[in-house]
Amino acid sequence: MKTQQGHSSAGSRRTRVMIAATATVVLSGMVLSGCAGQGSGGGDEKSSDGKIVLDFWNGFTGPDGPALQQVVDDFNASQDEVEVKTNIMPWDTLYQKVLTSVAGSNGPDIIAMSASRIPQFADEGMFMPVDDYYDDAENDSEALTTAAVEASMYDGKNYGVPVNYATMMMYYNKDLFTAAGLDPEAPPATWDEFAAMVPKLSTDGNGDGKPDVYAIALADHETVPIFPSLLWGTGGGIVSDDGKTSLLGEPESIEALEYWVGLVKDQKAAPIGLSGADADKLFQTSKAAIEIVGPWMTTGFDEAGLNYGLVKPFAGPASDAVLADVVSMGIPSNASDEVKDAAYKFFAYWNSAEGQITWANGSGFPPTRADVADQITESPYPAIFGAPDVAESARVLMPGVAAGGPILETVFTPALQRALNGEGTVEEIFTKASEEAQAELDK
Template identity: 40%
Template sequence: MKKSWVGAAAMLAATGMLAGCASQSGSGTSGGTGSSGPVTLTFWHGYTEADGDVLQEIIEEFNDSQDEVTIETEVKTWAVIDETLLTSLSAGNGPQIVAMPAERLPVYADKKALTPLDEFYSGDENAASIPDAAAEMEIVDGVHYGVPTGFVPLSVFYNKALFDEAGIEEFPATWDEWVAAAKELTIDEDGDGTPEQYGLALADHATVGNGVWPSLFFGNGGDIVQDGTSVINSPENVETLEYWAQAVREDKISPTGLSGIDTDELYSSGKAAMTIGGPWMSFISADNNIDYGIAGIPAGPAGEASAAIGVSMAVTAQAEENEAAAAQEFFSYFFSPDVAAKWSLGSGWPPLSDEVAAEQVAENPVVASLTEIAPSSRPLLPGVVNSSDVLAAMDEATQKALAGEDPGQLLEQADQAISSALQN
């Protein structure tokens, strides 16, 4: 999977309320009881790599499995979905089902563009098998507005050959061990102060799904938003930012000023021994002939923790009652154990059904590793409507802190920006 969907947090082109959308006719052909044909649903999604191929297979198999519902897919980039969904729904020519990065779900729920799915969660046998943490990211103001198609913990991908050269036999378990290993893996042969090889590629802004720094904050007992209130300016978060700023600036374990894309490039070129990412890093590693390992983010003072990246699938408000019911039939099929296993193994994401057998998970080493890490992960800013503004304020603080500015003052400024965003 490419990382293109992860950063799909562009602001919506259309920001008005989607008034009256639920009463408009859907673009699909209504069918079902008393009709001449099946209910036809349009499904927008942005899966374009191997995950897109397996999703299409699942949809075709669903279509062939019964004669009441037909799903037709339209593949777009995540950014295009974000830019055009509201205007398409307002014009009555949008989809009945749409997938999107999970951090965008609250935005559309707030604009009344999505249909509540609480009845699906309470009444469908397969919905009951969705892991709690994955289901939590679908809740906005106490209501489920989507189902997960992906929920994966951020993890550390590391270059085994560079670890062997440094004589490091075991992956570090704590922050202090992690920094110590990164120092051993950092090489400045000519002594000019700019290493030829870094122990860690640590992004300080525009990170993968913006989840790197929340993962570090979580590991020290911190958070960003709790119960609708900014808590970014906590003593724990100040301590975390000071700790990692020192490791980067003084120990030079990572360059400063890296974005998430920069870290991928540094790691894939063999100039960094470790980076933080998701399952797409397995493809990047293989493409660059890197013998890689996957490990959970080492435990901070408060324990192991990581932010999870998610993708959601939702029923739009354009769907008529029978179309919404048909969409939920597909969701039930999607979360059945065999289909959930097929999706997991084909996409590289941990399974989204607790009923998937361990021996099936073991068929894919990447899935097996990420599944083992998943219990310590948590959704990023679930239910927060203005999550893009919240994460932008965090980004500014982390980038400036690693450049040398005072973490306490920066987090105080971020707190003010986040509090303002939460009130809007």
């Protein structure tokens, strides 16, 4: 999930980014792009007791929001130099505020976004590098998970500090498995095992031709990129590892897309047109037997009283790769040294042993540092999402690719929706999409 590349036409690229973001309000760093690079934010503000005040924008509106706020409150109480004020809002609301803040030069001092988005904005000169944060031994960065740190790298520099590192796991509704005559303790471990279960799990109780319950809640837009990650299962992908070549038209990618488009379109494994929020609701209301999503939904599903299991997602024929996502904190490129130093103090606290114990216990996310794993005693979920076999299979989608955002939002997602709606064959649609993706990479 990234965007543009190159440096020769940054102005025109910025225009395209804003147009694309306006057209598609998603849970995306694109929404946050303009904000992160411009505006002085609240960092030049001082509280009545002389503390420097940092405005921290983020989209943690879900069940993990209170845990984030607790760490911020603990940081504020731990010292008397810096005060962090969270500005937590839905991503679409955040986008509208970002547009205003860019024009009025009053953006945030710290902004959290998917690390996979950061290359786009680093390429536009909107974030400052934070390599000196990692160089300072007092920040104890050696304890951090390497993948979480490297996720915000772009062009040899690091532009972010991790908020969290999360793998996507497969939630399955045991009661729906039992109702379908399936073993509630034997979820599908492979694609083919899942496909064999689809006729039993997608059921049309009233005979109207539309299932009342679906086998899986699989979103195709405004969501964590689960569908794109399925291409790994056959050895395919969206772009090559070096970020230079589109893979959408390759046989391995077409194979995965035909498999999953067929399951959704023809076998009715999932509804067509789900957003991420729709998918969450479908599973939460027992209208879908399976959802692949991150640890932030554990609290919501628990509160809904679901009888669910959590396992590693089903493996493809060529790979058992699991999607991982990192949210990182960045600093606007024009921030003052005072703001930067204050932000670094907060980053260090967030990723300290104390901060990560509070965060993991409250959110269900694995901690960003492994040395506190045995101190996470209030939630079982960090150990599940951070299990060694899951971590070994984890991959971040298109790390360090500045063109990733437009490829996902203006190429992959529209192509996927056309295929799901039967507007052409998968091969026809994605061969053309591959050409469009290559054009984005070549900019």
